[in-house]
Amino acid sequence: MMVGVKSVPSPAISADDRSHEVDHPSSEIAQFGADQPLRLDCGIDLTPFQIAYKTYGELNADRSNAVLICHALTGDQHVANVHPVTGKSGWWETLVGPGRPLDPSRYFIICSNVIGGCMGSTGPASINPATGKVWGLDFPVITIPDMVRAQAMLIDRLGIDTLFAVVGGSMGGMQVLQWTAAYPKRVYSALAIACSTRHSAQNIAFHELGRQAVMADPDWHNGAYADQGIHPHRGLAVARMAAHITYLSDAALHRKFGRRMQDRELPTFSFDADFQVESYLRYQGSSFVERFDANSYLYLTRAMDYFDIAGDHGGVLAKAFAGIETRFCVVSFTSDWLFPTSESRALVHALNASSARVSFAEIETDRGHDAFLLDVPEFLDISRAFLQSAGKARGLTPRND
Amino acid sequence: MSVQEVLPLGGLATDKFGPFRADHLLVAEMVKSGSKVLDVGCGDGDLLQLLETRGIDGRGIELSREGVNRCVAKGLAVVQGDADTDLVNYPDDAFDYVILSQTLQATRQPKVVLENLLRIGRRAIVSFPNFGFWRMRLQLLVGGHMPRTENLPASWYDTANIHFCTIKDFIELCDAIGVKMERAEALDLYGRPLRLRLPWWVWNLFGEQGVFLLSRGQGK
Numbered sequence: 001m002m003v004g005v006k007s008v009p010s011p012a013i014s015a016d017d018r019s020h021e022v023d024h025p026s027s028e029i030a031q032f033g034a035d036q037p038l039r040l041d042c043g044i045d046l047t048p049f050q051i052a053y054k055t056y057g058e059l060n061a062d063r064s065n066a067v068l069i070c071h072a073l074t075g076d077q078h079v080a081n082v083h084p085v086t087g088k089s090g091w092w093e094t095l096v097g098p099g100r101p102l103d104p105s106r107y108f109i110i111c112s113n114v115i116g117g118c119m120g121s122t123g124p125a126s127i128n129p130a131t132g133k134v135w136g137l138d139f140p141v142i143t144i145p146d147m148v149r150a151q152a153m154l155i156d157r158l159g160i161d162t163l164f165a166v167v168g169g170s171m172g173g174m175q176v177l178q179w180t181a182a183y184p185k186r187v188y189s190a191l192a193i194a195c196s197t198r199h200s201a202q203n204i205a206f207h208e209l210g211r212q213a214v215m216a217d218p219d220w221h222n223g224a225y226a227d228q229g230i231h232p233h234r235g236l237a238v239a240r241m242a243a244h245i246t247y248l249s250d251a252a253l254h255r256k257f258g259r260r261m262q263d264r265e266l267p268t269f270s271f272d273a274d275f276q277v278e279s280y281l282r283y284q285g286s287s288f289v290e291r292f293d294a295n296s297y298l299y300l301t302r303a304m305d306y307f308d309i310a311g312d313h314g315g316v317l318a319k320a321f322a323g324i325e326t327r328f329c330v331v332s333f334t335s336d337w338l339f340p341t342s343e344s345r346a347l348v349h350a351l352n353a354s355s356a357r358v359s360f361a362e363i364e365t366d367r368g369h370d371a372f373l374l375d376v377p378e379f380l381d382i383s384r385a386f387l388q389s390a391g392k393a394r395g396l397t398p399r400n401d
Numbered sequence: 402m403s404v405q406e407v408l409p410l411g412g413l414a415t416d417k418f419g420p421f422r423a424d425h426l427l428v429a430e431m432v433k434s435g436s437k438v439l440d441v442g443c444g445d446g447d448l449l450q451l452l453e454t455r456g457i458d459g460r461g462i463e464l465s466r467e468g469v470n471r472c473v474a475k476g477l478a479v480v481q482g483d484a485d486t487d488l489v490n491y492p493d494d495a496f497d498y499v500i501l502s503q504t505l506q507a508t509r510q511p512k513v514v515l516e517n518l519l520r521i522g523r524r525a526i527v528s529f530p531n532f533g534f535w536r537m538r539l540q541l542l543v544g545g546h547m548p549r550t551e552n553l554p555a556s557w558y559d560t561a562n563i564h565f566c567t568i569k570d571f572i573e574l575c576d577a578i579g580v581k582m583e584r585a586e587a588l589d590l591y592g593r594p595l596r597l598r599l600p601w602w603v604w605n606l607f608g609e610q611g612v613f614l615l616s617r618g619q620g621k
Contacts, residue, residue, distance in 0.1 A: 329473065330480075352480070352495070353495070357460070357478045359469075359473045359477070359478050359480065360469070360480035360482075363470075364466060378470060382473050382474065385474035385475070386473055390476075
């Protein structure tokens with residue numbers, strides 16, 4: 001008898017929706033021509049390139065209320081609006097929106113898709129103007145500092161000198177820290193959540209697992225799948241499933257699913273998704289590939305792996321922040337095992353050694369790394385309080401209260 | 402008699418005295434304005450808030466998550482940490498003053514903590530409940546059980562205070578590790594400083610808490 005096998009279902013949204021966003025995003029675009037190349041860490045000047053971004057709220061007269069949000073690995077610029085591909089609401093509406101800690105009635109909020117991404121900023125899924133074909137693996141390897149350099153060019157383009165706040169979690173938090181290390185005078189306050197100044201061996205290992213899953217998919221075609229009109233959705237879905245586990249916690253998975261069965265009473269004695277947790281993971285995998293490009297996933301995970309601020313400063317983290325006047329708030333979550341509190345604590349020690357003004361809070365939750373994206377009231381309260389006190393020190397006058 | 406009648410604090414309006422603790426007011430008086438201060442075990446940040454009203458650049462460490470979160474909510478620069486384990490991570494001379502307010506007796510290694518305070522800060526201000534206070538002695542002597550007071554209401558089995566000492570014990574520790582005592586104050590049960598130039602044994606008997614301004618001694 002054959003054992004029943006079902007792999008991850010094919011995506012419901014056509015690849016056309018996704019690939020259209022790559023070059024023609026449903027958001028603002030800043031284009032940089034040959035006169036403004038992006039100097040990449042790998043030594044290549046990327047030109048031309050474009051940055052897709054969203055803004056919420058209005059810049060005040062003295063241009064002092066601008067907040068840059070840096071998105072995480074698989075996030076994008078659609079922080080607080082309906083996503084053009086998935087139709088889902090914005091990914092950080094717990095933090096951004098009317099009455100939220102980042103209220104567009106008070107701040108001019110900017111979020112750009114990172115360089116290397118696939119939602120409108122130049123990346124491996126974009127068309128390489130030199131060949132007229134999709135970049136694929138010809139796209140140069142990018143780093144977190146490259147992402148931040150591109151964002152700084154966008155901020156220049158928007159006519160903003162100093163950002164009131166740079167805010168982000170996970171890979172977004174890495175960008176926040178890179179902003180403060182690279183442009184300390186341009187960052188008045190920094191809210192770095194569930195992140196680290198370097199990617200750990202364990203995290204690199206998980207990323208390698210994800211990349212190998214993508215590359216093992218025969219549809220990957222050494223990264224040239226776009227030329228074949230296909231997408232390695234099975235490999236990418238497996239990568240996402242593995243990564244998704246790292247974003248949760250044992251306790252959260254147990255609370256949510258336990259050992260409960262999916263639409264059945266008894267095991268089927270097959271490799272079908274008998275357990276709810278399997279069904280959930282498969283859904284996470286298949287819905288992810290609807291909106292994300294496989295090569296982009298390779299490039300962005302690589303960028304995180306290379307991230308090591310101390311390594312860029314002679315191995316001494318405190319040197320990266322010497323004399324910095326930025327106000328920092330560092331937040332970690334008790335059940336986050338991807339970026340555990342010890343990582344945040346190491347950052348805080350370095351900031352203390354640099355005499356930086358830093359607040360650090362560890363939030364108790366069983367929701368794992370993803371807690372920063374969820375409605376965790378204590379985290380949101382702290383974010384609000386930090387931004388309000390920084391706003392007071394900055395002389396931002398509250399509009400409504 | 403209330404605190405504002407007995408503490409000659411310059412620079413503070415009298416109507417601000419109300420919400421502040423007696424030892425906090427005394428500590429605030431010891432800190433020169435414009436200096437940089439680390440408050441170890443800063444609780445809800447009341448002392449840091451008092452210091453900020455005097456133009457002092459204050460930072461805090463607090464063990465309890467709730468305390469940290471309340472401090473951050475007040476806009477204070479406070480990090481979650483433990484006096485026993487995290488002080489080693491601060492560089493030498495990082496602060497003008499390091500304050501340990503009513504926390505020394507709750508640390509696992511008071512001697513190491515004290516040494517770290519004076520490594521990180523050029524000066525340290527330490528306050529602690531005096532276990533030599535007459536009411537403590539009386540409870541142990543007559544009652545025959547571990548003392549409990551209004552300020553220290555916990556029973557022996559659930560108190561966080563694991564290293565109680567007397568003023569006399571503390572002075573001996575300072576001598577032993579070569580710490581210079583620049584100023585010493587004992588507060589009575591009502592938060593009033595005892596009169597100066599009383600012999601140590603009087604302070605040790607009638608001081609409900611001790612507040613000490615310390616600096617590094619010679620050769621240390």
